[in-house]
Amino acid sequence: MPRFEADEIALAYLDEGEGEPILLIxxxxxxxxxxxxxxxxxxxxxxxxxxxxxxxxxxxxxSQKFHDPAAYGAPVMAEDARRLLDHLGIESADVMGYSMGARITAFLALNHPDRVRRAVFSGLGYGMVTGVGDPEPIAAALEAERLQDVSDRTGRAFRAFAEQTGSDRLALAACMRSSRQKITEADVTRISQPVLVAVGTKDDIAGSPQKLAALMPHADVLEIPGRDHMVAVGDKVHKQGVLAFLNNVDA
Structure with missing residues (x-):
């Protein structure tokens, strides 16, 4: 798996296929x-x-792990994404992010608008502006000695997911405490690229996709029927809707 150095930090990535580039976060x-x-x-x-x-x-x-919250933050990770585009010699790409990745994509679009041709914000609606809850129960769940010790429902779900993926739980706890920077409504209105906001209809984390899309001049909404935050990503409707958006040459 290829890796590159971004601001003296080792980051892993994949690069497959040919044609118009799309960056997935x-x-x-x-x-x-x-x-x-x-x-x-x-x-x-x-x-x-x-x-x-x-x-x-x-x-x-x-990618490299850190246990200090100061090493993280969505704007910081947006710069990692920008450095990857630099590393690969890509001037502009479509960018799709899921949940935290959607927040990172938004910061990339705001801070480097020339690098983002179209954007897909999946798994995150108006929570991009309001925040999506207190990060501390999730961080505490990740730091708990055992899954059985976790009572918070959302924290328990993320802890179980972290165990399933074999993640560094302390690194994730540090990331959770610093990655949820809110973006003001005024800033969201400055995202002028075509945007698709795709959220499951049973997602109780993301916030309203309609309310977020209404802030941007060129945004559409894709509702993913019957899907919650954890399973919407691979849904057939999600894929079909994103492909239609990306293939719309007038967007």
């Missing part, structure tokens, strides 16, 4: 394989004639 406690390869996104996009790049965010997957 995974969600919290996930990685490029769990978020994008296993659900079939990489194969699907390669078959659609795309060059698919997916990064392991710092603290995740095969």
């Amino acid at each position: 995974h969600g919290f406690a996930s990685n490029k394989e769990v978020n994008w390869q296993y659900p079939g996104w990489v194969d699907l996009l390669v078959k659609e004639g795309r060059r698919v790049i997916a990064i392991d965010n710092r603290g995740h997957g095969q």
